[in-house]
Amino acid sequence: MTPLTVDVHAHVLLPEVDALVADLPGFAAAREVEARRNGPAALAVSGTMVRERVPRLTDVSVRLAAMDAQGVDVQLVSPSPSHYHYWADEETAEKVHRRANEATAAHCAQAPGRLFGLGLVPLQHPALAVRALEHALEQGLLGVEISSHAPGRELSDPAYEPFWSRAEETGALLFLHPFGCTLDERLDRWYLSNTVGQPTENAVALSHLIFSGVLDRHPELKLIAAHGGGYLPTHIGRSDHAWTARSDAGAGCAHLPSSYLKRLWFDSLVHDPHVLRALITAVGADRVLLGSDYPFDMGTEDPVGALRAARLPDTDFDAVRGGNAAALLRLT
Structure with missing residues (x-):
């Protein structure tokens, strides 16, 4: 029997979610912040790109045809991060989170066995996070997607402890996918808001989880970091050195920072076979999962081909292509 090919980084667009907020003043203000952070050139290109991809983001038959063309058997589908509305x-x-959870579940239910979904939680209101997670699981979703931070709160904030506890208890998947970068206008040209901003946000968020001791207190969390975890896995030596050399850096977590990478999962979407091999060296081949960022332009149209370009040993290739994800998602 041929092993499954599983893509853990794929998105769905949910017009019914944005319809809830379209006329609210807070939405307009958030759009202004996004425009400032990205710059007009990036917004113009992104607007056209998304409009061209709406069928792939919303129509299950189009999605399945694209998966077949890519040789992908299963997608783990998460809402477009534009739906966070923090x-x-x-x-x-x-x-927002209830509509997103229900709509994502309905989308995936059109292709049972091939599409599995993740919902959303309102990170800006930690007191709602547990209930939102439970609602997602009640819809048949496998967990939730979260950003790298919420306004005024890092993932190390103690207010999230009940959320981490419940995610650990239920075995829910958490997909860490940043949206926006607080470096603001420094990244407002040449799409630096994404090319530099996303990997920076991944690295900051993971560092908060590691250095604050969240992963010590919740060792069974099932967290997948998008974009290969950003800069952190390939630059983890600097974190290890600080933990060893400075009392303040080592005060919050019990072990060497690099050791925590082997408790997490990372998608393969790093756009460079040399970096992918370095990621696998840092975290282990059993902790990397195939990811495409379907169907956005910062993803890959050929995730299996991108993986093949890394020239991994056959056992590692098969593990990343789908073996690891099949075990994590409990697929048969």
């Missing part, structure tokens, strides 16, 4: 008040946030 600016929203509690009442609006409740509506």
